[in-house]
Amino acid sequence: MAHFTKATSLHDWLNQRLAVDTLRRVLAKEYWIPKDINFLWAMGMVLAITFGLLLVSGIFLLMYYQPNVNLAFDSVNYTIMKEVEFGWLWRHIHGVAASVVFLIIYIHMFTGIYYGSYKKGRELIWISGMLLFVTFSAEAFSGYMLPWGQMSYWAGMVITNLFSLGDLHMNGLVEWIRGDYVPGQAFLNRFFMLHVLLLPLVIMALIGLHFGTLRIPHVNNQEGEEIDFEEEAAKYKAGKKAESKVIAFANDFLAKDMFVVSVFLIFFFYLVFYHYDFAMDPVNFDPADPLKTPAHIYPEWYFLWSYEILRPFSTNVGLVAFGFAQVIFFLLPFLDKSPNAKPAHKRGLFKVWFWVMLVDMIILTAMGKLPPEGIFSTIGLYAALTFIGLWIILPIITKMEKEV
Template sequence: MTTAEKPSAGLAAWFDERAPGLKRLYRKHMSEYWVPTNLNLWYYLGVLNLVLLGNQLFTGIFLAMNYKTSAKDAFDSVEYIMRDVPWGWLIRYMHSTGASLFFVSVYLHMFRGIMYGSFKKPREIVWILGTLIFLSLMTEAFLGYVLPWGNMSFWAAKVIISLFGTIPYVGDSLVQWLMGDYLPADATLNRFFALHVIAIPLALILLVTLHIFALHEVGSNNPEGIDIKHGPKGNRWSADGPADAMPFHPYDTVKDFFVVGAFLTAAAFIVFFAPMFGGWFLEHDNFIPANNLATPTHIRPSWYFTPFYAILRMIPSFGGTALWGMLAMFGAILLLPALPWIDRGTVRSVRHRGRGFRVALAIFAVSFLGLGLVGAGGTAELFGTWFPHADVTVLDNTFGRLMVLGYFGFFAFLWVYTRFGIEKTRPVPERVPPQ
């Protein structure tokens, strides 16, 4: 049987005749999309994000089939999923663990973008779309955190929504509109469920698609920060392709499968043996039904929100209002899409940037982790253990405000460091080093 007579070839020809755009799409984004040959493990976080998004969508569908959106039944419906639905416990743990692992991957993915300058020209739109995905994920995670209607879910909703009450003139009306009531109740759950299951996932799918398409228009960055499109032409696969590149499929996708397999193996161990992860992925207080008369001992958000929650806590309340803390918290997030215009340096990769940038980046990473620990209450416990006779609150606030300074200081330093030509960079190689 000749190649033309094979059923697979005939099916491909049938599709190509009726939808010729699909073949062009496949070539552009798979077999003829050129990726640098020097990509390292940092560059496989993107595909992990796609896998984890698929996991959240898949498991979320099955959870929604058995969930009830009422304050009376929501908690019991989650318990029903865990105890009576066949494999329901596994679906729920895949969803909750998947959410935390998703943020681990996203945070590392964003840090890689800052480290290797993937936000710089011509990838500004790719970066901005990525930060919009991050904002959507944060919204989606908060909405989903409320839905189990445990005691921590109720009070987290109460505290976070009440923050909008600090907005002058419209704050109280805005809080009531978001809750749909004077306290989180049926109306709140109905709204959050609709947004969590329909609106935000649709926005996420659209943004992820645009993010990938924008990336494939300008091409992937690499650890050297060199634009391979402007280099010499010709490689073993094409006379017109960049010399230091290879086709995304099948040569890079093979590596993707290996990395995804290793990651899923580690994730399976967490799901089966430590789904709560010591209270970090699922808080103990959230296994208690919501009670508006019983406040948890420590109200704190999930770990992936704790850095920004710490910023809110560490900014003093002026005039008896938390408005400035809320503005600082949202400002910390909104600085990220502005990064292409804050960093005016021409060199992309940390490998060739000045010592000041490398030190500032390290301080930024430490500050972000420190803020996460402050927001989770970990530093108060540590200081209480280390300094039993000291004022723990003063130590905690001092440390937290230093971390806030380190976070915002990174962006301020970067603007001054690059705008006024202080940075002394290293020579950038003309081509990707041979692998």
């Protein structure tokens, strides 16, 4: 048996059994963050906090929600909203956080793209992040089913129909996913399970992986400079903090991180208390009706860009384009052939590519919200073609890039 001595304090008692000092040193005090970063580097912590908000508010909603096609709508819109004290608070936190989390995810992603933080040893950070994005999307979709309003029902119908894969007519697969010919009790129950158990478990595992992938390459910096972390850490520990290019994660960096989180939380709770309606589609306040499609079906804003890539084409082409849009971001580290892990403004044509991509995705998002008629259809079509074209030229323009 290992040798234990009489503990001198609670800390010492824990330390002998759990090595809490070592854990703290490895995970926080001697985990090094470059100094040359800006507030965009705090988005990871903002996301972690937002996930925490979703988890806590979700736990309270779970206590009154009824996953039953006859009761679900009223359990949300009557029981939680009108009867349960502060029920509205949990629902509005949950709804607003579900929307805002995607805003932050997109900022986090585009920060990574801009600064080349998916290159030279950071590929797995990008891939695990994309896995998180996909799982968050599934989590958002399954959660959107639960109030069982008109938008829930018809979004469920349309998205599960995608799995018939156009002319392959895999109706059996669609019915298997739903457990019925149309979304019904079996469908609501299984999406409830996915939303409150399986997908959150996967998300938590992926967050662990995402942190793990960060450990060895460390976070990038504003100039894409390759830092010798051991050497810089040695300077820092020797007391030459001003000279060192790095600071410790805790408590130095964490203090700045949490400052950005505070600013975010003020903005977040402003939305929760005064502008929660942007996250609550009015159509979803009508109970699900299988015999009446709402006039316009559109997803929440964060899915609009990929929805707009589906929309202007015929079914099969649309599905291929949609599938392309879903997976192509995974391949970014391998399609970017440039030797430079530098910010976009130092990379010539890539800088143009970055801004065109960003603007194109905003246009796709706007067009996805508008009815598919006339000029909007045309703009949507060209924006979708631009999106696909940008990915085709990415390997070419990055291959031409000179080393800087």
